[in-house]
Amino acid sequence: MAKLLIHGGRVIDPSQDLDEALDLLIEDGRVARLDGRIKPPKDAETFDASGLVVAPGLIDIHVHLREPGQEYKETVRTGTMAAAAGGFTAVACMANTDPVNDSRSVTEHILLEARRHGFARVYPIGAVSKGLLGEELAEIGEMVRAGVRAISDDGKPVMNAELMRRALLYAQHFGIPVIQHAEDLTLTGAGVMHEGEWSTKLGLPGIPGASEDVMVARDIILSEDTAGRYHVAHLSTARSLDMVRRAKAQGLNVTCEVAPHHLILTDEEVAKSGFSTNTKMKPPLRSAKDRDALLDGLADGAVDCIASDHAPHHADEKDVQFSMAPFGIVGLETTLSLCLDRLVRPGILSLPRLVHLLSTGPARVLGVEGGSLKGGSPADVTVFHPDEAVTLSKAGFRSKGKNTPFDGWTLHGHPVATFLDGRRTLA
């Protein structure tokens, strides 16, 4: 019987409202015991977590693993290695691969690769529509049987309102959420950055906040009518967040995630960086007002979880003029440090609240195990230093994607050890 004792750490488990100095005993890949002082069993390995935080394994419910089809950007292997390196024990991967994950065979391929390499749990997200074309429903039931935990056409919105309505209805058969990349493409047009003061100054076509807002408004109405389970991916505007907040107060089944870059950077960064293509993503970096509203939403519960929208691209694809570059940045290996330094350190969030937003919160949104250190739970554990300085370096990323605006940033706090089923994945 394999045993591991993680001792001397500060255990934060939002699922049990725990924040105290405790030892954690793991047996056969499951949490056996949490106690003030556990004497190491004879045959147990030990991990000294003095000065460190011991938390439920972090879960990122929005990543792009790019496999199958775009293995030059990322693979299930490199993406899950990046997850482990970033302190994540589970990721949910989007369906915009090539071929699209709209069928059982693609889902099974992803899961097979994930199990073969074993760096993190992978929850595949199936497509809402066949081929992401937004025309007819994919075989959602088949995919759920194969292991899909949510559906989304992410990368693209479900533009057709009737298709969205049917997806919200049909997904209820399987108890899974419909995750929407909320964007009205007619309002986005040729936009490449947030429409506002900075797009005007830089002469770049803008993506108005309304592009997200009208979609969130429409979907909340559809969610109300269908009682469907609706989740807003990478929510980025003050107004969308307000609508989600009101929908929750109304008792609707609506949740949302925000991405670290939307909490830390604003549209001004495009100018400050001199048109760096690593400031180009969708939704775009928004105004300071939007950013501040998202920060409020983290604290007051309007936001359910933080998700990175890890979007690896090849360096050559990003080394072009701003307007031509693909949207997206990597996030798995920067998220925890960014959140500790920019959210906890200035006092915007308590440490337990951050742990919730990165573990218990996303587990609930997706309806999966994890996000808890209760006895009997899978021993997915993240150990991190809460405030030690570290300098982010893309050269050291396990991810194939080096597209980050945070390269060279010195931040306080970083992952130290990641355990999946009690087995160490980050050394």
Add this chain to the structure above:
Amino acid sequence: MTPNTPIRWRRKDLLGIAELSPEEIGLILDTAESFSEIGERAIKKVPTLRGKTVLNLFFEASTRTRSSFEIAEKRLSADNINFSTSGSALEKGETLIDTALNLQAMAPDLVVIRHAHPGVPHMLARRIDAGVINAGDGAHEHPTQALLDAFTIRRHKGKLAGLKVAIVGDIEHSRVVRSNIHLLRKMGARVSIGGPRTLMPVGMEKMDVEVAYSLEEAIRDADVIMMLRVQLERQGRMAFPSVREYFQLFGLTTARLAAAKDDVIIMHPGPMNRGVEISSEVADGRTSVILEQVTHGVSVRMAILYLLSGVHEETV
């Protein structure tokens, strides 16, 4: 020739007006004054840039700006090479960066670039040793145009500070308006921006200008009116119903000019669409300085080439 200048030019590139100081703008304009006389000589050539190589990279069609740069380069005795996109490596799949690095390997001293995408000159400037002159990047900046506009205004009004300059038309797609706003505000002029709401980008007032939604309001008591071309090729997005209606609302006519000051001058960066944003009567009228702008463009570009080439440092 070495003009008497209170400050020295220190920049490798001219990418935009936004980053220039009023002193730097003044230096360019003063230097241009000293070059303008060359254009009036019988032999319009000086040896100032002899042995210097200038690459003209126009990734977007241009008649006026390109010819103006070429003439300025020739008058300064620089060797110039023109690069056009058709039939080039870019059409064979080469990236812009690779093209730039290859051109860099030929060791030009200066590169003049126009590109449809904002930020391209900035990207190039970071990668190559040659000085980069932005000849227009998308709707972002067109610094040499703003400088020649300022030069023209100074010739007529003797100053920039305290003037009211109205800029009217397709604001959204105009790089000219952005560079002009930066320059005119830095030099103490008031700027009034006018145009249809559908062509007015959000947050325009953040550029420290007055925003008007009628032609009359925009040009009221103006010393200078700049009319902008309606970029019909970029109007895929339902900005206004018809050219006819646009002219009714925002076309500059003699009757409407009454709202401006009596000694107002009319400018236009070209190309002009007669009967769309401006009537021929106004374009060809007594108050129009549109062709003078083109003449001054050569002097201003000579000044910029001269300052960026570094020869003023080498000779003193």
